[in-house]
Amino acid sequence: MGSDQPVADVSDQELLRLLKQAASDLRVKAWIVGGYVRDVLLERPHPNPDVVVEDGDALALARRFAEVAGAPPPVTFERYGTAQVTLPGHLVEFVTARAESYAPDSRKPDVRPATLEEDLRRRDFTINxxxxxxxxxxxxxxxxxxxLEAGTLRTPADPMRTFADDPLRMLRGIRFAAELGFQLAPDLLPAMRAMKSRLSPPVISAERVADELRKMLESPRPKLALELLDGSELLGVILPEIEACKGVAQSGYHTHDVFGHTLLTVDATPPDLLLRVAALFHDAGKPATAKGDGTFMGHEEVGAGIAKAALERLRFSQKEIDVVVALVRLHLRPVFYKSEWTDGAVRRLARDAGPLLDRLMALARADIGASAYPEPEKLDELQARLDQVRSERPSRLAPLITGEEIMAIRGIGPGPEVGRIKRRLEELVLDGEVPPDEQAVKDYLATHPQL
Incomplete structure (x- = not known):
């Protein structure tokens, strides 16, 4: 077999065999614990087991495991007594039985050795x-x-203690509920309300919060996650822009306030992270633009700015922010479609949305579906027209003349006039008044000096 052939993943059975051999060689007691075991029982994939070592050295076991598995040496974190070994299809983490907690003003845990029983009780939920x-x-x-069988999320210790040990567990609990469809034990929401201030920096970094939020939105039940964030009073801590939508009344075809409509819109979108983030923020500009008469003029522009600031705070990448901001800014365009639109207007929508057009249409369908809008089928008509203009050959959507060519034909230098002429020519092509041909555009420019 050539060296460029893909290496097969190590099976779960082989993984257990290698772990057993390594533990036997060192004469230590080791267990697999946590999400891997939970997901085995739920028949869900979970390729990355956590191994806890009882009365032994986790770093030594990790080194021996890497040797018997033929894997690279482990990556070790001696301060926390943990190590990671990577092998095909798995990332195996080793830890000596321990207890850990966070000081009220610190994001770094205090770690100490513990018995296996103590280790289990300091974990986040009994199912883990x-x-x-x-x-x-x-x-x-x-x-x-x-x-696990009852579908209940419960902490192994008093929830106040569990959440004090690591406040991110409050978000993890909500994320697990959204992923698994589980219910929270009755004492969890009150504890979350009491501990909500611990989610703020510097205890929990924005990146860790955003990671949990991403997983909630990608889950099968994003609406449940947002409802639990609201019920736990964590929403105002991590997404104050969305909490501000509560109680903002709407008229017309809307059946809920802005917050309720937002939840329904998110729930109606396919599991595309950035599309769901855009759905979350699509009406975030309404509280600031509410006029009291059911109108929210310019809320799409205000909402785009709110989304940008919130996602920057949550450390989303600039590329991700650009996608969400564009979707929020454009979200009303398909909703306002009428059959009377010219082909030029349809082309402008396709041009302005560019590669985000399919996501924009999915957002519009979710937006309309989250209200009592009487003509949802109009988006089918718009989609058909969009498909038609996007399939035109030669395309009327592609730029057909450069600024340099405009300057050469007109005999002018760089400046805003060049951009104005270029935009005007693009509009004429979109409207069908000039053929979508480079030479035709140049000829038109040469013969229309007043353009």
């Missing part, structure tokens, strides 16, 4: 305390299997 021995047997010391 299940153990698997290296023969594949499941062990449940804290009722995690019962909660």
């Amino acid at each position: 305390t299940l153990l698997m021995d290296l023969e594949g047997g499941i062990h449940d010391r804290l009722g995690g299997r019962r909660d």
